[in-house]
Amino acid sequence: MPPSSGRLSEGRCLNRVSRLSALIASVHSNEDGQGLAEYALILALIAIVAIVALLFLGSQISSILSVIGASL
Numbered sequence: 001m002p003p004s005s006g007r008l009s010e011g012r013c014l015n016r017v018s019r020l021s022a023l024i025a026s027v028h029s030n031e032d033g034q035g036l037a038e039y040a041l042i043l044a045l046i047a048i049v050a051i052v053a054l055l056f057l058g059s060q061i062s063s064i065l066s067v068i069g070a071s072l
Contacts, residue, residue: 054061
């Protein structure tokens, strides 16, 4: 194998490594957005649970608040 072909192969390998490191860096830099998305999903889940709870317990909560309001 001639030395020039070895250098060409090393250059390709370095190019692939630099592309891989750039990909890893871009994924690493997007972690802030990922955290924000996770918080948004948690907030949406809490909102859904609260809505479902109000649908099932709404009449009971309304009657309790009516009793409290009447006693004041």
